[in-house]
Amino acid sequence: MNEKKNKKKQNRLIMRSAILLVLIAAIGYTIYNSATADDVTVLEVGDKAPDFxxxxxxxxxxxxxxxxxxxxxxxxxxxxxxxxxxxxxxxxxxxxxxxxxxxxxxxxxxxxxxxxxxxxxxxxxxxxxxxxxxxxxxxxxxxxxxxxxxxxxxxxxxxxxxxxxxxxxxxxxxxxxxxxxx
Incomplete structure (x- = not known):
């Protein structure tokens, strides 16, 4: 019976850790995305039109x-x-x-x-x-x-x-x- 409780606790700990890692990754991705989004130059009137x-x-x-x-x-x-x-x-x-x-x-x-x-x-x-x-x-x-x-x-x-x-x-x-x- 004690083994079952320990197994449940261990499974819960693994699940919580996995959820925490996913949340940390999502927050990190959002911060990175926001920081690099500013790299896009906004064109304005008077700017040279980019060639393509x-x-x-x-x-x-x-x-x-x-x-x-x-x-x-x-x-x-x-x-x-x-x-x-x-x-x-x-x-x-x-x-x-x-x-x-x-x-x-x-x-x-x-x-x-x-x-x-x-x-x-x-x-x-x-x-x-x-x-x-x-x-x-x-x-x-x-x-x-x-x-x-x-x-x-x-x-x-x-x-x-x-x-x-x-x-x-x-x-x-x-x-x-x-x-x-x-």
């Missing part, structure tokens, strides 16, 4: 630095994002107006499959380049949180404005006018 290269649906590379001298309407989006779907046709219409005036649209999809993105593009008949950030490295470099987010880059390669949330066609037109080369 991503492939479009046809396999062509699009490097941000290749657009130097032009305004770049850099839009981060997802097919599941309702505001993204609402603003895409307006972006396409304004792209048709401004592409010959030195404003490029580059739509960066966040880590979805080629099939999903191609289906979405076909559904809306989009003509601007769409690239996929499969590893989310560009999203991280630009510190993108909500979708959609649009980063307006001037012809000198600097961030002119960061727009979060859905844009109207009038907004889009005004923003393209803002980054159009003189």
């Amino acid at each position: 290269a991503l492939a479009d649906l046809e396999g062509n590379d699009h490097k941000l630095s290749d657009y130097k001298g032009q305004g770049v309407f850099l839009n981060f989006w997802g097919t599941w994002c309702k505001p993204c779907a609402k603003e895409m046709p307006a972006m396409d219409r304004q792209f048709d107006v401004y592409k010959d005036q030195g404003v490029q649209v580059l739509a960066v999809n966040i880590a979805q499959s080629d099939f999903e993105v191609q289906s979405f593009s076909d559904q809306y008949g989009l003509s601007f380049p769409i690239v996929i950030d499969k590893t989310k490295s560009v999203m991280t470099a630009y510190n993108i949180r909500p979708l959609p987010t649009t980063v307006l880059i001037n012809p000198e390669g600097e961030i002119e404005r960061i727009v979060t949330g859905e844009m109207t066609e009038e907004d889009i037109k005004g923003f393209m006018e803002e980054i159009k080369p003189e």
Whole structure:
């Protein structure tokens, strides 16, 4: 009988120790995560836009630095994002107006499959380049949180404005006018 009590006490001690270790590990991870989260640089208006290269649906590379001298309407989006779907046709219409005036649209999809993105593009008949950030490295470099987010880059390669949330066609037109080369 005494052996059973000792065995129960020993099992309880092991269980409590295991729970305590898990709690200590969770607290340590949270502290580490909080400390290293500050390492991400938050981009601001006037900062140089981080360069990147991503492939479009046809396999062509699009490097941000290749657009130097032009305004770049850099839009981060997802097919599941309702505001993204609402603003895409307006972006396409304004792209048709401004592409010959030195404003490029580059739509960066966040880590979805080629099939999903191609289906979405076909559904809306989009003509601007769409690239996929499969590893989310560009999203991280630009510190993108909500979708959609649009980063307006001037012809000198600097961030002119960061727009979060859905844009109207009038907004889009005004923003393209803002980054159009003189």
